[in-house]
Amino acid sequence: MRTLQIASWNVNSLKVRLPHVLEWLQATPVDLLGLQELKLSNEDFPLQAFETINYSAIFSGQKTYNGVAIVYNKNSMPPPSDILINLPSYADVQQRVIGATFNDIRFINAYCVNGSEIGSDKFNYKMAWFNALTQDCKSWLAQWPKLALVGDFNIAPTDTDVHDPVTWKDQILCSNQERELFQGLLNLGLHDSFRLFNQPEKLYSWWDYRQLAFQKNKGLRIDHILLSKPLASCCTRSYIDKAPRKWPKPSDHAPVITNLTL
DNA sequence: ATGGCAGGTACGACCTGA
Numbered sequence A: 001m002r003t004l005q006i007a008s009w010n011v012n013s014l015k016v017r018l019p020h021v022l023e024w025l026q027a028t029p030v031d032l033l034g035l036q037e038l039k040l041s042n043e044d045f046p047l048q049a050f051e052t053i054n055y056s057a058i059f060s061g062q063k064t065y066n067g068v069a070i071v072y073n074k075n076s077m078p079p080p081s082d083i084l085i086n087l088p089s090y091a092d093v094q095q096r097v098i099g100a101t102f103n104d105i106r107f108i109n110a111y112c113v114n115g116s117e118i119g120s121d122k123f124n125y126k127m128a129w130f131n132a133l134t135q136d137c138k139s140w141l142a143q144w145p146k147l148a149l150v151g152d153f154n155i156a157p158t159d160t161d162v163h164d165p166v167t168w169k170d171q172i173l174c175s176n177q178e179r180e181l182f183q184g185l186l187n188l189g190l191h192d193s194f195r196l197f198n199q200p201e202k203l204y205s206w207w208d209y210r211q212l213a214f215q216k217n218k219g220l221r222i223d224h225i226l227l228s229k230p231l232a233s234c235c236t237r238s239y240i241d242k243a244p245r246k247w248p249k250p251s252d253h254a255p256v257i258t259n260l261t262l
Numbered sequence B: 001a002t003g004g005c006a007g008g009t010a011c012g013a014c015c016t017g018a
Helices: A014-027 A047-051 A121-143 A176-187
Strands: A003-010 A032-036 A055-060 A068-073 A081-085 A097-102 A105-111 A147-152 A190-192 A223-228 A235-240 A256-261
Touching: A003 A105, A003 A147, A003 A223, A014 A032, A014 A047, A014 A068, A032 A147, A047 A055, A055 A097, A068 A097, A068 A105, A105 A121, A121 A147, A121 A176, A176 A190, A223 A235, A223 A256
Parallel strands: A003 A032, A032 A105, A105 A147
Antiparallel strands: A003 A256, A032 A068, A055 A068, A081 A097, A097 A105, A147 A223, A190 A223, A235 A256
16 A cells, blocks of 8 residues: 555746745655646756656646646656657647556646637637547546546636636636536546545635735635546545745645545 | 736737636
8 A cells, every 4th residue: 555646736837936846846745746837848847956856757848838747756656658748639739738657547637728718719729629638538548547637627617616606607717618528527437536525615726816816715726636436436635735825926826636545 | 897917928018827
């Protein structure tokens, strides 16, 4: 029996947030960490900084926008195999997906499309992109029964994940259409690890930088760790670490963490 | 209805995010 700790964090620029990530990893030495919104190209990825704290990483970056990485603990994890860049069923210049297999666990890290406004071109992109993700997830599950899909989903699954459901009703991140996309992933047999447990109310993973939203806890829970049944059944804890959101120059997202006892 | 804050680009404002 050993514990596998997996996490996801939208860092909103790895260049700015690298010290945060390094400090957080040393305090919370997870085995696998999915990062989103690197906002840097591959040649600027700070691999050496991770190596010096006994982590390594695989990454798919691009200049200015998007960009994802999987950071893994070299002490506890084997090198990744079957590395995936982007969705097989959606050709995309935006770098939003990276996946790899560690032992028999398939770990997929995604920076899902935001969507901007309901009905916009970007919203249509979100719909099509999620449909591709769902289709690809189905294939992955057939090949790897132990699947973890982590990332910034840009969907608050239910009103309990929203500080003010009335204001956010039918707004981006909260619309029924988006929630149906999220449900479509659950319908494949994935489980929202956070909701495997009774949780206190009003726990969120993102807070707007403006209007003192964090201090007022005006947040949304849009970052998730989804687990296939064989992993969900050995999940022992799932939580959000608000601490880095209180640090100077924070990301607007907090890391989400799940423990598995294998 | 709009901007509000932050990061990137590039050195002007503007784009994007959620």
